[in-house]
Amino acid sequence: MTRDSRGPDDGAGEHAPDLHDMPVEELRRHGHTVADWIADYVGRVGDLPVFPDIEPGSLRDRLADLPEEGEPFDVILRDLDQLVIPATTHWNHPRFHAWFSVTGSAPGILAEAVAAALNVNGMVWRSGPAVTELEEHVLELLAVELGLPSGLTGAINDTASTSSLYALAAARHAALPDATAQGLHGAPPCRVYASEQAHSSIDKAVLTLGLGREGVAHIPTDESLRMDPDALRSRIEEDRRQGYVPVAVVATLGTTSTTAVDPVAEIAKVAREAGVWLHVDAAYGGPLGLLPEWRTRFEGWERADSVVVNPHKWLFTPIDCSVLWVRGRERLRGAFGITPEYLRTSETEAATNLMDYGVALGRRFRALKLWFVLRYFGIEGLRRRLRPHIELATDLAARIGKTPGWGVHTPGTMALVVFRATTSEGDSESDDLNREIVELVARSGEALLSHTVLRGRVWIRLAVGNLRTTRADVDRSWKAVLAARAQAEAGPGD
Numbered sequence: 001m002t003r004d005s006r007g008p009d010d011g012a013g014e015h016a017p018d019l020h021d022m023p024v025e026e027l028r029r030h031g032h033t034v035a036d037w038i039a040d041y042v043g044r045v046g047d048l049p050v051f052p053d054i055e056p057g058s059l060r061d062r063l064a065d066l067p068e069e070g071e072p073f074d075v076i077l078r079d080l081d082q083l084v085i086p087a088t089t090h091w092n093h094p095r096f097h098a099w100f101s102v103t104g105s106a107p108g109i110l111a112e113a114v115a116a117a118l119n120v121n122g123m124v125w126r127s128g129p130a131v132t133e134l135e136e137h138v139l140e141l142l143a144v145e146l147g148l149p150s151g152l153t154g155a156i157n158d159t160a161s162t163s164s165l166y167a168l169a170a171a172r173h174a175a176l177p178d179a180t181a182q183g184l185h186g187a188p189p190c191r192v193y194a195s196e197q198a199h200s201s202i203d204k205a206v207l208t209l210g211l212g213r214e215g216v217a218h219i220p221t222d223e224s225l226r227m228d229p230d231a232l233r234s235r236i237e238e239d240r241r242q243g244y245v246p247v248a249v250v251a252t253l254g255t256t257s258t259t260a261v262d263p264v265a266e267i268a269k270v271a272r273e274a275g276v277w278l279h280v281d282a283a284y285g286g287p288l289g290l291l292p293e294w295r296t297r298f299e300g301w302e303r304a305d306s307v308v309v310n311p312h313k314w315l316f317t318p319i320d321c322s323v324l325w326v327r328g329r330e331r332l333r334g335a336f337g338i339t340p341e342y343l344r345t346s347e348t349e350a351a352t353n354l355m356d357y358g359v360a361l362g363r364r365f366r367a368l369k370l371w372f373v374l375r376y377f378g379i380e381g382l383r384r385r386l387r388p389h390i391e392l393a394t395d396l397a398a399r400i401g402k403t404p405g406w407g408v409h410t411p412g413t414m415a416l417v418v419f420r421a422t423t424s425e426g427d428s429e430s431d432d433l434n435r436e437i438v439e440l441v442a443r444s445g446e447a448l449l450s451h452t453v454l455r456g457r458v459w460i461r462l463a464v465g466n467l468r469t470t471r472a473d474v475d476r477s478w479k480a481v482l483a484a485r486a487q488a489e490a491g492p493g494d
């Protein structure tokens with residue numbers, strides 16, 4: 001492997017071997033350099049290709065072996081610029097529209113640096129009092145601002161996949177308390193209910209919990225791709241007759257494919273009648289609880305047994321930061337609480353020990369960046385930043401709907417536009433065309449989109465959600481889509 005970004009003697013005289021850490025004055029000097037690098041990157045990211053036009057393995061081919069002796073920090077930063085950045089998909093780009101847009105905002109970036117410097121592990125209260133109590137404080141206040149009831153137990157995990165896994169583990173403990181001690185051997189078959197549009201992490205969680213792939217019942221959806229509460233009720237009743245134990249119902253507020261909002265109030269009623277745990281996956285849509293005009297659409301989520309919201313999706317907090325709220329801390333502790341003697345302290349019973357709320361023992365200081373972001377922007381400031389994203393998506397959906405040869409799946413909900421190119425040649429040809437459009441836009445570097453399949457047809461997804469995305473960026477992305485279609489229809493060599 002090559003070292004193509006520097007010469008053999010580059011900077012070697014500036015780097016003196018040391019058995020300790022980088023000297024503080026060197027840290028200060030390089031820290032200023034890195035701070036300038038970050039500011040320059042954030043300022044210029046919109047000028048970079050969103051997606052690198054490279055092939056798998058191309059970066060690996062350029063990376064050098066690890067050095068026997070330490071290297072100058074300046075050389076490492078140069079490799080960052082010359083090797084890593086050209087191979088990066090820029091999630092912080094204003095024309096990143098794939099999956100769900102995210103923003104690593106400036107206050108969050110700064111907080112990450114502080115958290116790295118503190119390097120605290122908040123496994124038990126004594127190992128990180130500030131980690132524990134700031135997390136409890138900020139999550140209690142955020143829940144109320146979103147319209148959730150006070151008194152919920154909150155914990156920050158890495159992603160919604162983990163948060164939902166923990167919620168369903170608590171639900172399994174509630175439905176089959178003996179399984180926590182004895183395992184599932186000999187236990188009756190169990191079911192978790194989610195719409196056919198629910199995130200795949202629900203299936204993974206059920207599989208991980210030992211309930212098997214057949215442990216998920218995918219409930220049909222209506223014409224708006226929202227879960228059908230009547231179909232849910234019928235399926236639970238039928239499963240009970242067949243000897244299944246209903247463990248949980250998962251309602252989604254903002255599905256990944258279309259941002260559909262399940263009728264959670266009706267679903268909550270079914271779950272309560274059946275005596276089944278209700279988990280609400282609001283990983284994407286949850287931040288809209290800050291907007292008074294959205295509260296009625298989320299009616300019922302306040303009755304959930306658990307709720308997940310991802311601040312790293314639409315609350316401008318650097319990834320990773322997923323919040324899980326559960327009604328009653330003992331429900332999580334019942335599923336996960338194990339205290340070995342070496343972690344037992346005088347505060348074990350009196351204080352909160354975050355290790356009791358999931359599998360992970362080590363816990364980063366994630367609450368710090370969320371606290372910085374919420375304080376820097378303020379609740380009203382966040383509202384002023386969320387509403388334009390919805391407006392940009394709504395306006396683009398209307399524009400696409402009026403353009404011949406294009407169709408919009410549904411009027412824009414939240415900040416996602418779902419659309420497709422239509423042709424007179426049939427659906428299968430249109431599906432191929434839409435896949436090619438997504439690929440060509442990515443290869444152009446102008447924007448990054450993603451696709452989904454709905455009722456057997458391929459649709460293009462364009463999500464708005466980056467703090468720096470403007471109307472001009474959305475216009476530029478739409479022009480890239482039109483250019484990609486023209487290129488695809490012209491064929492190779494034209």
